[in-house]
Amino acid sequence: MSSSMSDPFQPEPNPAPMPEVELLPGLAAVPEVRSLLEAVDLPIGRWDADGRLTFFNPPYVSWARRNPDQLRGRTLKELYGDEAWAAAQPAFERGFAGQQADYLRLLRHLDPPRWARIQVFPERGMGGRIEAIYTIAHDVHDDVTAAMALKRSNWLLEQALDNLPWGVIESNAELIVTRWSRSAEAILGYSEAERLGTHRLAMGVPEEERARTLAVYERLLRGEIDNWVEQAQYIRKDRRRIWVEWTLSALRDEEGRVVSLLTFVRDITHQIDTHARLLHRAERDALTGVLTRRAIMERLDTALARRTRDDMLALCFIDLDGFKQINDRLGHVRGDRLLVQVAHAMQDVLRRDDAIGRIGGDEFVALSAVADLSAAQSLAAKLVEVCAAAGYDLLSGMRVTASIGVAAAPTHARSSFELLQRADDAMYVAKQQGKNRWNLCHRHIGGADLAPHHP
Numbered sequence: 001m002s003s004s005m006s007d008p009f010q011p012e013p014n015p016a017p018m019p020e021v022e023l024l025p026g027l028a029a030v031p032e033v034r035s036l037l038e039a040v041d042l043p044i045g046r047w048d049a050d051g052r053l054t055f056f057n058p059p060y061v062s063w064a065r066r067n068p069d070q071l072r073g074r075t076l077k078e079l080y081g082d083e084a085w086a087a088a089q090p091a092f093e094r095g096f097a098g099q100q101a102d103y104l105r106l107l108r109h110l111d112p113p114r115w116a117r118i119q120v121f122p123e124r125g126m127g128g129r130i131e132a133i134y135t136i137a138h139d140v141h142d143d144v145t146a147a148m149a150l151k152r153s154n155w156l157l158e159q160a161l162d163n164l165p166w167g168v169i170e171s172n173a174e175l176i177v178t179r180w181s182r183s184a185e186a187i188l189g190y191s192e193a194e195r196l197g198t199h200r201l202a203m204g205v206p207e208e209e210r211a212r213t214l215a216v217y218e219r220l221l222r223g224e225i226d227n228w229v230e231q232a233q234y235i236r237k238d239r240r241r242i243w244v245e246w247t248l249s250a251l252r253d254e255e256g257r258v259v260s261l262l263t264f265v266r267d268i269t270h271q272i273d274t275h276a277r278l279l280h281r282a283e284r285d286a287l288t289g290v291l292t293r294r295a296i297m298e299r300l301d302t303a304l305a306r307r308t309r310d311d312m313l314a315l316c317f318i319d320l321d322g323f324k325q326i327n328d329r330l331g332h333v334r335g336d337r338l339l340v341q342v343a344h345a346m347q348d349v350l351r352r353d354d355a356i357g358r359i360g361g362d363e364f365v366a367l368s369a370v371a372d373l374s375a376a377q378s379l380a381a382k383l384v385e386v387c388a389a390a391g392y393d394l395l396s397g398m399r400v401t402a403s404i405g406v407a408a409a410p411t412h413a414r415s416s417f418e419l420l421q422r423a424d425d426a427m428y429v430a431k432q433q434g435k436n437r438w439n440l441c442h443r444h445i446g447g448a449d450l451a452p453h454h455p
């Protein structure tokens with residue numbers, strides 16, 4: 001083993017012969033004390049009023065890396081240099097003033113240097129006079145380097161957390177905020193001073209979200225889940241509503257108990273807005289603004305899938321009458337304008353949860369959850385009426401009207417394809433019956449004809 005690997009506080013394999021210590025007055029001269037000091041496995045030195053080393057035990061000899069002759073009667077400055085003395089001097093002075101002292105020192109005479117804590121305490125002679133001081137060295141290298149490494153990594157972590165584009169929030173097991181990073185302040189609008197010590201959900205969480213959010217936090221605290229990611233709205237201090245993504249983790253102690261919740265928060269308002277805009281654009285017919293064929297078909301599938309046994313879904317298949325003539329006589333631009341007018345008029349009579357889409361040139365489909373068939377027929381009648389009113393071209397006096405076929409699930413069909421087909425067939429009958437009218441599907445779900453229904 002190389003000398004740099006050896007434990008500096010342990011006697012070397014061939015310890016130096018026992019030092020010849022001068023028999024000075026003081027504790028070390030008392031044989032029992034002296035043998036005790038020599039037996040202690042820590043480097044101990046006695047320094048007299050002139051700061052000279054007058055006693056040292058065997059561990060001190062190997063620790064000092066000197067032989068006893070080089071040590072005896074020397075000052076600390078002579079032995080270890082100016083810098084070492086500058087570090088020791090205040091503690092020595094306190095020792096000679098009758099106090100205990102200690103100091104931390106990187107011992108550079110060791111190779112490699114090691115951290116030690118040097119304890120200094122006074123030796124009182126007869127009558128209480130301070131004759132000398134003792135130094136005891138403790139190797140605290142591993143503790144000090146571990147503490148320094150920890151401090152450094154904590155520092156780095158703090159820096160990283162503060163510079164992240166994510167806000168970092170920590171709350172304890174009582175959901176009291178214990179950390180609120182600068183980025184959290186920038187995103188959420190509340191400052192660290194305003195949030196430290198407050199309940200995690202005290203501010204910003206919309207009222208309607210509070211109970212649900214609290215339930216998630218409690219599941220994390222109970223250890224039922226380790227983490228949670230969600231997108232939610234937040235009301236900033238300036239009352240602006242934003243969208244944020246929360247990433248929560250339950251932090252546990254050595255025994256596995258959840259002691260705190262660490263939250264990362266990111267502002268995703270821009271993404272949500274962009275997504276909503278793109279979705280709107282993708283779902284909307286460019287000319288009329290109602291849903292595209294694909295989007296209304298998706299709504300139809302979803303509505304049928306979600307329908308419970310007692311719900312009824314009405315589908316109105318709307319085809320404009322004589323639209324070709326409008327185009328031929330008035331041109332496409334005016335034809336377009338009429339299409340838009342009619343589409344908007346139909347949209348206006350639908351409820352918020354209803355949907356309307358354009359599935360072809362002059363063909364539309366409207367969906368509505370209705371209580372019964374008579375409600376479905378009322379809706380169809382209303383649509384016929386508004387189409388006729390809105391499909392009027394003022395300049396030419398020409399008018400478009402609509403023929404509408406109505407079918408409902410589950411009365412006439414269960415699948416979207418079948419429902420559409422039934423409504424289309426019913427619309428065709430309305431055309432045959434003279435247009436500008438509605439017609440209810442008269443085919444039973446099993447295929448049998450019901451009594452035809454005329455408006």
Ligand SMILES: Nc1nc2c(ncn2[C@@H]2O[C@H](COP(=O)(O)OP(=O)(O)OP(=O)(O)O)[C@@H](O)[C@H]2O)c(=O)[nH]1
Pocket residue numbers: 287319320321322323324325327331332333334335336339360361362431
């Ligand atoms: N202006 C305009 N016309 C369109 C658009 N898409 C399709 N069309 C026209 O709409 C007309 C639809 O014609 P049809 O439904 O066959 O004929 P119609 O005159 O409505 O006849 P009936 O349905 O029997 O009453 C055609 O002339 C298409 O060219 C569009 O986006 N804008």
